[in-house]
Amino acid sequence: MKPRPLPKTVAPLPDELLSGWLSRLAAANYCDDAELLAHIKIDTAQGTALDFSVDAATAERIANAARVEPDVVRSLTFPAMTPREASLTAQMPFQHCMQCSREGLSLRHWRRAWAFDCQVCGTSLVQTLGKPGEEQISGKLIYRARRGAGMLECAARSRGPKQLRRAMRAVTFAMSLKTFRGDPSFAVQNPRSEVRLFCLAAIAAARSQPLAKTAIVSKSIDDYARVALLRAFEKEPRLLAAVDHIAQRRAKSAGPMTAASHN
């Protein structure tokens, strides 16, 4: 059964996500998201999954209700992604643009782990769990994180896996320093800015100072940094052995209580 067409329709905007457009459609028709989905006979639990794939029957029902072509509905979902891109694309919103959100927008590029500034208005994106008093975050960290984000994008879109592997190794290193557990690809999609910015900044830092080199040149590598280094190289046994050897030697010559500088 086809749902009745809604009284009002809204034109999708460039880069808009299906879930965001459906919210605007609901608002234009004076109902909430759940009521709209019920009208189109879509399970509410399916709501955000629609951004990644929408089957032909569902696209048809939405198109009919919104009085647009089914192709328009499909164009609001993510296009096919490489596994690398997919691992760095958030299933749920983790950051947004304050300015565009106020107008009810939800854009596709905000979901990318490397997105840093809104491509529509240029405002810096904010983490969904960011604290209001973010001024404690230094300008230097933000500057480095923005550079790291750009490098992450290049790595995610590069042909070979090498660049991304290097970037993720830096993230793993940063995570260990912050005692943050989990998958490195999730750390750069973290809804808390202190974790995400630190990890992105590490990608930029590792470019000018590769981690293995960090182990070699560090005059004072403490146990903490040593564990972080080991964790970063965990998946590469040969490099791990070399790094451990260097780090141990350094730790011995520097003494156990020396504070390390990670900048």
Ligand SMILES: [Zn+2]
């Ligand atoms: Zn914006």
